[in-house]
Amino acid sequence: MNLNNPEFVKKILVGVLATLALLLIILVIVLATRDDSENGLTGGRSPEEIELTYWGLWEPENVIAPIIQEYESNNPHVKINYSQRPFTADDYEATLYTRLEQAKIGESPVADIVKINNSWLPRFEGLLTPMPETIMSRTEYAETFYPTCLEDFTGSDGQIYAIPIGIDGLALFYNKELLSQEGVSEPPRDWDGVVELAQRLTKRDNAGRITQAGLAVGTENNISHSADILSFLLLQNNIEVATMQNNNLTVDLSSRQARGALTFYRDFTRRHEVWSSDLPLDLDMFFRGELAMFFAPSWRVFDIIEAAPHIEFDIVPAPRLEANEPIYYAMYWGEAVSISSPHKEEAWKFVKFLSEQESLQKLYASSSNIRAFGQPYPRVDLANEVENSRYVGPIIEMAPDMKTWKMSQNPTVEEYINLGIAENDLEIAEQRINEFLNNL
Numbered sequence: 322m323n324l325n326n327p328e329f330v331k332k333i334l335v336g337v338l339a340t341l342a343l344l345l346i347i348l349v350i351v352l353a354t355r356d357d358s359e360n361g362l363t364g365g366r367s368p369e370e371i372e373l374t375y376w377g378l379w380e381p382e383n384v385i386a387p388i389i390q391e392y393e394s395n396n397p398h399v400k401i402n403y404s405q406r407p408f409t410a411d412d413y414e415a416t417l418y419t420r421l422e423q424a425k426i427g428e429s430p431v432a433d434i435v436k437i438n439n440s441w442l443p444r445f446e447g448l449l450t451p452m453p454e455t456i457m458s459r460t461e462y463a464e465t466f467y468p469t470c471l472e473d474f475t476g477s478d479g480q481i482y483a484i485p486i487g488i489d490g491l492a493l494f495y496n497k498e499l500l501s502q503e504g505v506s507e508p509p510r511d512w513d514g515v516v517e518l519a520q521r522l523t524k525r526d527n528a529g530r531i532t533q534a535g536l537a538v539g540t541e542n543n544i545s546h547s548a549d550i551l552s553f554l555l556l557q558n559n560i561e562v563a564t565m566q567n568n569n570l571t572v573d574l575s576s577r578q579a580r581g582a583l584t585f586y587r588d589f590t591r592r593h594e595v596w597s598s599d600l601p602l603d604l605d606m607f608f609r610g611e612l613a614m615f616f617a618p619s620w621r622v623f624d625i626i627e628a629a630p631h632i633e634f635d636i637v638p639a640p641r642l643e644a645n646e647p648i649y650y651a652m653y654w655g656e657a658v659s660i661s662s663p664h665k666e667e668a669w670k671f672v673k674f675l676s677e678q679e680s681l682q683k684l685y686a687s688s689s690n691i692r693a694f695g696q697p698y699p700r701v702d703l704a705n706e707v708e709n710s711r712y713v714g715p716i717i718e719m720a721p722d723m724k725t726w727k728m729s730q731n732p733t734v735e736e737y738i739n740l741g742i743a744e745n746d747l748e749i750a751e752q753r754i755n756e757f758l759n760n761l
Contacts, residue, residue, distance in 0.1 A: 487696025
């Protein structure tokens with residue numbers, strides 16, 4: 322060893338520096354791996370086995386299982402446990418919120434992936450984790466799904482909190498036989514035409530009681546989707562019902578246009594007299610062949626087929642106001658990731674996989690084996706596959722122009738909207754809804 326040789330010393334120093342650099346790189350990788358593991362992120366590496374819990378609603382396990390198996394096959398380190406949760410409108414929202422809230426403070430476990438309604442985000446945002454840009458950029462999301470999806474699932478912070486695997490909205494159902502008796506093949510596409518047809522289709526007995534109703538609109542107690550129908554009318558009148566003020570959602574139902582929408586809604590019983598508060602529930606009337614038309618999302622098709630297979634019916638897009646641009650009412654769900662999930666990025670990867678073309682096509686085909694059709698596609702690039710479908714086509718026709726106002730499909734908000742209908746005073750509904758929102 323000749324330390325007096327400059328070249329030899331230089332080689333020694335280069336070797337020492339190279340060794341230190343290698344050790345530094347290894348240290349950085351170790352620290353990054355530990356940090357990612359603590360936050361449930363994998364960064365594209367091959368991690369230890371990860372288990373994800375997925376709570377669904379509509380699809381039984383045998384329908385979703387092939388999709389899960391395919392994902393697990395492509396990602397051997399991931400195991401997904403699927404559970405179809407029971408659903409009632411009043412219980413599911415409250416139960417999900419409570420479970421997510423308790424999990425956030427560490428009191429009880431909750432699924433990594435859950436379903437939320439497209440109008441629930443203001444209440445649930447703080448309990449969910451936003452989609453990372455590495456999963457899907459905002460631009461890609463906007464180009465992939467219908468515009469309402471981006472609007473509905475964008476939080477107050479500008480981030481996206483859910484990905485849809487279906488789309489739905491209010492459509493007009495009609496009894497083909499009853500319309501045929503009046504020489505009509507299907508309802509008109511405008512409100513004036515629908516009102517005129519509903520009057521023609523309404524029949525009464527000698528005492529003036531309705532025996533065949535033309536259209537189920539105008540009351541709150543015997544219409545399955547009364548709050549949604551009024552919300553739809555508010556949207557069609559271009560009313561900014563819900564706005565963010567100081568990071569708080571505020572509802573304004575006091576405008577002249579809002580009162581006009583309520584008047585239009587109630588006129589179906591008071592002026593047009595095609596419906597009445599003393600009639601049975603709209604669905605029951607339709608099952609018996611005593612109601613010509615009513616509003617509902619596409620999944621009501623399954624109820625009719627099961628309860629009244631003898632009824633010949635179809636659906637068309639909801640009517641529009643001729644003077645305005647078309648606006649339709651969105652009612653659907655999205656897959657979201659709990660803020661308490663220890664594997665957030667992996668959960669989002671699976672959600673994105675669910676929303677891809679091939680996955681949705683397989684899911685639609687599997688669902689169609691157990692019922693009339695699968696969930697209408699939320700992806701714009703799959704529209705042409707179902708646009709001619711009897712029950713799905715009308716939903717796809719409306720989808721590009723669908724909107725909603727957030728919180729409108731919350732059970733408590735629906736209750737207050739129905740109160741406003743009953744009292745003919747939307748300011749009562751506005752006060753109650755804002756009190757509810759302020760306490761979230």
